[in-house]
């Protein structure tokens with residue numbers, strides 16, 4: 001029996017702190033995560049809800065946090081888990097937007113709610129953002145968590161916890177990159193780098209859903225077949241072909257409208273070279289390293305537009321969940337139980353994945 005179920009059966013106040021302990025996954029040192037029992041949270045305070053966590057999506061930010069990052073200010077032990085879905089088991093005083101039994105995902109950046117960016121719904125540009133949960137401060141890998149009610153988003157009927165758990169980071173990030181930043185339009189051509197990754201598979205599906213031509217890169221033939229099956233129009237095995245040359249050929253030397261980047265130094269300049277004049281490159285990651293050099297003549301002569309993108313707004317999470325409700329579901333590589341969180345991270349780090357790895361409670 002899970003901790004949440006045990007607590008829910010515990011009496012008249014489901015979710016409150018009547019159970020003696022709950023499970024939590026704590027990063028205790030670089031590359032060392034332990035499953036430990038801790039005291040459950042107190043009853044939710046005013047404006048808070050208490051969520052019983054059901055599923056967690058793994059992302060590269062989890063791998064970075066697990067490996068250890070010199071520049072990240074944080075204290076160990078740290079509860080891991082950056083994106084999650086669950087069910088509300090208790091609500092604090094004054095909460096009118098949620099009730100017990102609501103299925104929700106949570107926005108995992110502790111924004112201020114009062115600065116200009118927050119007031120305008122540009123949550124990921126909050127001027128006073130305190131921390132990212134699961135990276136700087138305790139995250140979601142625990143049976144119960146108290147959250148500000150303003151940071152939860154309801155899951156539409158018909159969308160399961162496993163899929164919904166991909167909304168706050170994977171889907172939200174791609175939604176924000178493609179539509180808020182790169183302003184991808186129906187009929188355009190897009191290059192999606194690393195099309196087998198969690199966000200790569202999402203980008204392929206979102207771009208195809210609005211009628212774009214999708215060219216994507218993958219690292220082996222098995223992934224190539226899977227990317228084709230997702231709807232990618234052209235798949236390039238970057239280990240056997242130079243993608244820049246193939247893209248040039250495929251587009252009749254014109255180049256693509258948008259390049260979707262998250263690989264970094266290994267592909268960044270190649271992605272720029274694939275753009276048509278005035279093309280847009282949007283990037284949300286740099287898994288192959290931190291720095292590269294770019295040709296500034298090329299940048300301004302070709303009038304490229306480059307967007308750095310990190311996270312998303314709460315609106316993007318709503319849009320993502322609406323897409324899921326409409327049938328645009330995440331590609332799931334593997335589901336692992338809570339105790340196998342590190343096995344999931346190893347798999348993600350090895351790049352042997354096609355789609356998302358989900359940790360189920």
Ligand SMILES: [Zn+2]
Pocket residue numbers: 111112113114115116117118119125126127128129
């Ligand atoms: Zn703010």
